[in-house]
Amino acid sequence: MSTSAPRRGRQAADEPGFTSLVDxxxxxxxxxxxxxxxxxxxxxxxxxxxxxxxxxxxxxxxxxxxxxxxxxxxxxxPLPLPPRVDPDAIVDFDYRRVWTEGHFRHDQEMLIGPRMREGEQGYMVVTPLEREGGEGSTVLVNRGWISKKVMDQSKRPDSLPTGKVRVSGLLREPWKKNMFTPDNKPERGEFYFPDVRQMAALTGSQPVWIEQTMDPDYFQVMDFETRGIPIGRPAExxxxxxxxxxxxxxxxxxxxxxxxxxxxxxxxxxxxxxxxxxxxxx
Structure with missing residues (x-):
């Protein structure tokens, strides 16, 4: 008796067009x-x-x-500073060397600071200069730096000339305050930056700013610092x-x-x- 293998059904691989995943x-x-x-x-x-x-x-x-x-x-x-100065024209004369004469109004002195110099705290001394051009000819002079130790005028009599003085310096454009500087408090005598127009209005001066200059002589600077005389900036x-x-x-x-x-x-x-x-x- 003969036996035959079971017949298998038709598979997908038997189709002629079949393609496997492997292929x-x-x-x-x-x-x-x-x-x-x-x-x-x-x-x-x-x-x-x-x-x-x-x-x-x-x-x-x-x-x-x-x-x-x-x-x-x-x-x-240096040019002689005229009695009247047009504030709008100062921008064209920024850093121009000028000179003028007059009497310092020490009773209207303003200290701006604190300002550091060689690691020591101090202030900039700003004093109105009353000139002979009549009312309205006064200008503001940044005389220079003094130590905090002599901020009181009674401690620096040598810095308070009473006679006629000749000031040589740089005519400067008004300063601009940055966002980190606090506002001035003039009613309390506290100034943190030189607001030229504000200071001019307080002292009856023209909004004209002169930075007094001096030659950088080491021994003279040391003498000025000891006596409390403002140390001016070099002309540069x-x-x-x-x-x-x-x-x-x-x-x-x-x-x-x-x-x-x-x-x-x-x-x-x-x-x-x-x-x-x-x-x-x-």
């Missing part, structure tokens, strides 16, 4: 979103830094021209010019972030970020 190569794809909002921010940074660097180039040109003008004014012969331009440093910083940031942006965009997917997309075409 069909998997497709490698990146999982998740390809780029997020962080990439947009990273793209904005180098553009913004480049714009700021270009702006600093323009600022450097402007500051260089301003320094050249001020240095040219400071080397010229002290305008800060850091724009070249800012240009390097902004352009450097633009280049660095541009490289980071390119690396992020061109970075290949990692093994963890890959998956096999299931092929359902069979």
């Amino acid at each position: 069909n190569p998997p497709e490698l794809v990146r999982s998740g979103r390809k780029h997020g909002p962080g990439l947009i921010i990273l793209a904005i940074i180098p553009v913004t830094a480049f714009i700021l660097g270009t702006w600093q180039v323009q600022r450097l040109k402007w500051k260089t021209e301003l320094l050249a003008k001020c240095e040219d004014r400071i080397v010229r012969e 331009v002290n305008i800060r010019n850091n724009h070249a440093q800012y240009i390097f910083t902004w352009y450097g940031l633009s280049i660095a972030t541009s490289i980071m942006f390119w690396l992020v965009v061109k970075k290949p997917p990692t093994d963890i970020a890959r998956r096999v997309r299931m092929n359902k075409s069979w």
Whole structure:
């Protein structure tokens, strides 16, 4: 008696157009979103830094021209200060050397500070200078720095000349207060920054500011400090010019972030970020 093997049913592999999953190569794809909002921010940074660097180039040109003008004014012969000065014209004479004569009004003296000098705390002495041009010809003179130890006038009689004096110095544009400086309190005699117009109104002076100058002689400076005589500033331009440093910083940031942006965009997917997309075409 003969026995035959059971007949198996027809399988999918028997179809002539069958393709197995093994035969069909998997497709490698990146999982998740390809780029997020962080990439947009990273793209904005180098553009913004480049714009700021270009702006600093323009600022450097402007500051260089301003320094050249001020240095040219400071080397010229001093001009006699006229009895009346147009406050709006001072900007065209900033750092111009001038001289004038008059009597100091020590009863209207104002101390601005604190101000540090070589590690010691002190004040700037501002005194109205009453001139012979009649009423309204008084100007404000920044006589220089004194130590806090002699802020009381009774401790520095040598700093209070009573006769006619000749003042030589720099005509300066009114100061600008920064956001970190507190407001003056003139009713209490407290001044933290030289508000020229405010001080002129308090003393009946013109809003004209002269910085008295002196040659930087070490022994004379020591003598003045001991006797409480205000130490004037040297006749030099002290305008800060850091724009070249800012240009390097902004352009450097633009280049660095541009490289980071390119690396992020061109970075290949990692093994963890890959998956096999299931092929359902069979």
